[in-house]
Amino acid sequence: MKEHLSKHKLTWGQKKQLTGVLFLLPLSAFLAVFIVYPLASVIFYSFFDWNGMSQMNFVGADNYRLLPSTEGFWDMAKATVIYAAGVTGLVVLCGFLVALALDKRGKWRINRTVLRFFWFFPCLLSGAIVGIIWRIMFNYNGGLVNFLLNQMGIKSVNWLETYGVTMAAVVIASVWGQIGMCAIIFLAGLQNIPTDMLEAADLDGASELQKKAMIVIPLMAPSITINVITTSIAAFKAYELPYTVSKGLPGYSTRILTQRIYFYSFNTNKYGIASAMSVLLVVVITLISLLQLFVLKKREDIY
Amino acid sequence: MEKKKMLTILSELCLLACTVVCWLPVYYFVISAFRLRKDIVKYPLKVIWERFTLENFSYVWKNMKLAQSLFNTGFITIMTLVLLIAVSSMAGFALSRIKGRFFRAYYSANVALMVVPFISCLLSLVILSTKIRLYNTLWGCIFIHTAWHLPFCTFLYAGFMGALPMELEEAAYIDGCSTFQVYFQIFLPLLAPITATCCIRSGITIWNDYLLSSTLLNSARKPTLMVGINSFFGEYVSEYGYAFAGIILASLPISVLFIFLQKYFIKGLTAGAVKG
Known part of the structure; x- marks a missing residue:
């Protein structure tokens, strides 16, 4: 046992890195299960037509193409x-x-x-x-x-x-x-x-x-x-x-927009449309955040 | 000088008037909670001491399952905070004190996740929690809250620990401490201020949460405060007194804490937006 360990003895730096990775494990588990996976599945669902019970029918980008013609889209x-x-x-x-x-x-x-x-x-x-x-x-x-x-x-x-x-x-x-x-x-x-x-x-x-x-x-x-x-x-x-x-x-x-997402998700169970709208919200918010990053970076150069 | 004094007083009066207008809704709902409906409608802003009543409160306490929802909200908030602090302080330590390309990339990914809007993922979270049997359980709420508050808290912890001097751990490493020991014995005791910030910030949001608990929990059996008040208000739309009494009871804990810890609250809630 001792011999086995000494053969694979890690350097001090490697040990430190390994501990760091260990420290990140709980965070990674939470993020992967409750943020990354749901986000990926929303994007995935947005290419399907289903209501939670029915078969998932792949419809390509139809949900996105039909978004503007959903009821009250432009009012929204x-x-x-x-x-x-x-x-x-x-x-x-x-x-x-x-x-x-x-x-x-x-x-x-x-x-x-x-x-x-x-x-x-x-x-x-x-x-x-x-x-x-x-x-x-x-x-x-x-x-x-x-x-x-x-x-x-x-x-x-x-x-x-x-x-x-x-x-x-x-x-x-x-x-x-x-x-x-x-x-x-x-x-x-x-x-x-x-x-x-x-x-x-x-x-x-x-x-x-x-x-x-x-x-x-x-x-x-x-x-x-x-x-x-x-x-x-x-x-x-x-x-x-x-x-x-x-x-x-x-x-x-x-x-x-958020009320429409909720409505299509939980009141009418049109999961495809709801997911497409969710992706739309993600895109809008990502764009605003990128703008922030860009503007603030530029500002830091000036001052 | 006399003119300047007048100007100062005038501008202060202006500010005072604005503050009064801003607080009118608060004044209105506080005094209305102690009155009957006909008085609320007839004299919205007048205090009539003879008609003072506690009936709204006793009715709400009895019919809103307040004890139950208070327990649920409290349990969710405290458990989430415990998990949140444990996980994010460890991760923040790794991301700020250990050098390497992997950790830098992870840090950026963590920051990127702060942007994702919660409501976009609500549908798939509900589907997921049904699959893994967390639907309609308090622990489901706790795990989801924890996960969605983690990126920001980790960001705060990493920022805080990144600003501490290098000598701190160097000395400990030279004395033969492991990284675990450095974290537990050197850094953990120093984290009180940033932990307070995280607790206040996330605690208020979780206490006030409506969206997740109204979707994930069965509102009749496992109500949280905000869901309870909303469904109660939905039933008694015209009974303003009940709604206001419920509102006061539900926001009392946080308001009382705020009165005593104003400085920490403001620091906590504006953390991230203000440097330093």
Whole structure:
């Protein structure tokens, strides 16, 4: 036994490498079984026509070719893009403004830790819960939003059953749930801006607005990119929140891609179509992520 | 100077007004949980102490199977975190402290997996879990949650350990430690901050999860909190008080933790997006 071992004695470096591989085994098992295999099988399923029970009929790229003609596909595409663009734009804009306001400290100002707590709190709530809260608030009869509108002398709006308006309601609910996170990320960026730059600008007599436009925004460019990308990825992936607010109604006007995937997977069992749509989502999100990688790499060269 | 002071106060008032608007929904659902439906609709924002009631809470506690769903959610969250931390800290150590082409390639593959959207794989996960008898079991939920949080946690651990000085392990290796010993005796004790970050980040997401548990678990027998509230709300659509009481009970644990650990929460949830 001893002789056998000494014959195959590993060098110290090899032993270290082997231990490293051992350390990666549990991770590899989890990733292979629950991420890589399901991802591969979704791609595989997307070339078949089946409902889980029937025989799997190979149909080539038919599922992809027929995607645009599935019911409500273009409504879905429109809703998804409007939702993602609306949420990303509003979250980043509001988040930036909130972060600018929260960044200032000094006399006569409210305690920042307290304010940060208030702004961040909604981010802790589950998407499903935020959805319920806003669904109740947007209710036509007895919802808080219409109550406030009435107080201001504006007629009630049927938030959850009007084309176009419902999308606004869904976007508002999602924005409310995400501003805090975005603001905190901006805040960290703002606090990394060297103060001597701003002081130098002060000495040169720059106004607040000039300082913002010439110093703060260029230096914040990486944070802005990160927030735009992460928020838009989250918006494309969002399922619970938009669904609980509007249930995809009225018509197809708020049925975004994720809701369609869920619908074809578990309500109608059209596994082929569902898988093709899933692959579409993977492609969209991969493209956005590659864009992030590309833009951030480029930025690092500049600074 | 006087002008500047006025301006400051004015901008603070503006900020305060925005904060109040932002918190209006929270205020609304908190006070509404203690009121009956007719009061919620009639005076949405007024607190009437004489009409204060705990009826919503007692009803929800009795009818939502809250104890059961609290146990399920808690069990899933804690077990997932234990598995997650054990697996990702080991993997993070290997990926950050051991040199080699294989480990670099693995690291990139791990980062690439962070991008895959969960809902895309939900269908095949359900099919898979039916095949391997994990469908409708809490452990199925736990394993799937663990796997989907692993890439990011491993990424965080690798980043954290990669930033620690080389001398740390060199000294130990010279003293004759094996790689196992280096990991367990030198690195493990140093990992508290990043472990807290991972726990908070993944813990909140898992506690709040609706999509996986609503698909994988039988919502009547094995409800989790979010699924329970949603199906409860679906049954009593017009009973706002019930929904709000349920919401408060379900988000109370995390909210209370947040009040005491605000700093760690914010650091944990923004990890990865903010350098340092």
